[in-house]
Amino acid sequence: MKKFSHEERHQVKITLNGEAVEGMAEPRLLLTDFLRHEIGATGTHVGCEHGICGACTILVNGKAVRSCLMLAIQADGSEIDTIEGLADKDGNFNALQQAFHENFALQCGYCTPGFLMTLSEYLKSNPDPSIEEIKIALSGNICRCTGYHEIINAAFDAAKVMRDI
Amino acid sequence: MKPPPFDYIRVETSDEAVDLLAEYGDEAKIIAGGQSLMPMLNMRLVRPQVLIDIAQTSDLRGITKKGKAIEIGATTTQADLGSWSDLSLTLPLLASAIPSIGHFQTRNRGTVCGSLCHADPSSELPACLMLLGGEVELKNKKGTRRVKADDFLIGVLTTAKQDEELAIKAIYPVAQDGAKYAFTEFHHRHGDFAVVGIAGMVVDNKIRIAVGGVADRPEVREWQSLEGSAIDDALNDFAWELRGSDDIHATAQHRRELVRHLGRQVIDNLHVQKNYELSQ
Numbered sequence: 001m002k003k004f005s006h007e008e009r010h011q012v013k014i015t016l017n018g019e020a021v022e023g024m025a026e027p028r029l030l031l032t033d034f035l036r037h038e039i040g041a042t043g044t045h046v047g048c049e050h051g052i053c054g055a056c057t058i059l060v061n062g063k064a065v066r067s068c069l070m071l072a073i074q075a076d077g078s079e080i081d082t083i084e085g086l087a088d089k090d091g092n093f094n095a096l097q098q099a100f101h102e103n104f105a106l107q108c109g110y111c112t113p114g115f116l117m118t119l120s121e122y123l124k125s126n127p128d129p130s131i132e133e134i135k136i137a138l139s140g141n142i143c144r145c146t147g148y149h150e151i152i153n154a155a156f157d158a159a160k161v162m163r164d165i
Numbered sequence: 166m167k168p169p170p171f172d173y174i175r176v177e178t179s180d181e182a183v184d185l186l187a188e189y190g191d192e193a194k195i196i197a198g199g200q201s202l203m204p205m206l207n208m209r210l211v212r213p214q215v216l217i218d219i220a221q222t223s224d225l226r227g228i229t230k231k232g233k234a235i236e237i238g239a240t241t242t243q244a245d246l247g248s249w250s251d252l253s254l255t256l257p258l259l260a261s262a263i264p265s266i267g268h269f270q271t272r273n274r275g276t277v278c279g280s281l282c283h284a285d286p287s288s289e290l291p292a293c294l295m296l297l298g299g300e301v302e303l304k305n306k307k308g309t310r311r312v313k314a315d316d317f318l319i320g321v322l323t324t325a326k327q328d329e330e331l332a333i334k335a336i337y338p339v340a341q342d343g344a345k346y347a348f349t350e351f352h353h354r355h356g357d358f359a360v361v362g363i364a365g366m367v368v369d370n371k372i373r374i375a376v377g378g379v380a381d382r383p384e385v386r387e388w389q390s391l392e393g394s395a396i397d398d399a400l401n402d403f404a405w406e407l408r409g410s411d412d413i414h415a416t417a418q419h420r421r422e423l424v425r426h427l428g429r430q431v432i433d434n435l436h437v438q439k440n441y442e443l444s445q
Contacts, residue, residue, distance in 0.1 A: 001181045006170040027173035027216065030207075049166060050204035051271060063244070063273040069203040070274070073173055074196075074218060118270060139355035140268025 017085030025072035034072030043083035054141030057114040064121040083113035099158035107145035168206035191328040200275035201283040237335045243272040258346035262289040268356040287378035296364040296375035302334040320381040344368035345438040361423035365431035379409040400428040
């Protein structure tokens with residue numbers, strides 16, 4: 001058993017996009033805010049903060065989760081992947097990002113990191129999805145600009161490209 | 166919003182958790198997946214002094230078949246259960262209900278026991294537990310007790326679990342020989358809370374359905390050999406008896422119509438499954 005007082009900040013160590021990083025967190029600090037304010041990884045966006053919009057979706061140990069519904073302290077020791085880890089070191093887009101770019105699947109871009117991280121896990125578990133399956137997979141992410149069709153097309157195209165790699 | 170301040174205790178066994186519950190009582194909240202509790206913390210609807218995290222306990226994870234029941238440990242996620250290889254054979258009802266629980270991102274963390282303890286009247290797992298006549302195993306410092314679904318689910322966000330008790334297992338009875346199962350629900354968007362959700366089963370000629378989202382907990386009715394227009398009459402009576410109310414998601418009238426319509430869909434589905442088997 002280990003107790004963490006609300007009056008102190010505690011060390012949290014994670015592996016972020018393959019690199020070991022650490023920061024301090026009081027128990028109530030959300031994982032989203034830890035990534036943004038403590039680590040400085042501001043690619044993960046904060047939307048509704050109660051698990052509805054999906055903007056803050058990241059991968060924790062390979063699984064897509066909402067980082068606003070998880071405490072930083074719960075993530076101690078986890079492997080975390082965020083939008084910052086998708087492009088390669090030279091800044092070249094991965095297949096998913098490229099498909100979003102080519103299909104005009106973003107306008108303001110606020111929701112995009114959540115969509116990309118959701119699809120990062122989903123397309124691994126279902127590499128050949130139908131349009132209907134993509135719609136269900138993306139039902140937990142809200143976009144107020146695109147009307148979704150471009151996003152669904154991008155997901156479909158990305159799946160095709162990823163199958164051919 | 167951000168959660169209010171609390172102390173956080175990570176426990177390694179369920180014994181440690183119940184010791185802490187005995188000490189803190191209603192000042193403590195248990196967290197496992199946190200998919201219901203975290204939104205409530207973020208909106209400051211709950212303000213526990215202590216959060217007890219059971220996610221890393223060694224003795225609460227896993228799915229085991231014991232006799233004619235499937236026992237699901239407290240830290241088992243909805244995704245774990247959904248991808249369990251024996252699910253469609255042993256719990257076909259849950260196999261069809263699980264894809265409707267939230268989104269796959271929330272099922273990755275949300276637990277089966279957590280959903281039962283949260284006791285939202287529209288959620289899928291409590292309705293299935295009621296239909297199948299399952300149980301929840303509760304543990305405190307003195308020992309454990311099993312509570313039947315009908316006694317466990319009391320009302321909106323209210324269960325028979327006492328403050329010093331920890332839910333350690335959900336127990337779902339295995340599918341009966343020759344029985345057929347079906348689940349359907351109406352939601353405004355996939356993954357939203359169901360406006361009405363209906364789980365149904367037929368065994369011999371007995372039809373049984375559980376309706377979630379209308380009354381303040383899932384309610385069950387059972388009929389002997391129901392056919393033709395008698396099905397619609399029975400569903401209409403049930404729809405009125407549930408005494409649904411108007412809210413932002415639907416009117417009471419809309420809910421009654423959904424009970425009649427989805428209820429008929431579920432019962433027709435059960436009959437099709439049964440006739441298919443007879444024709445083989």
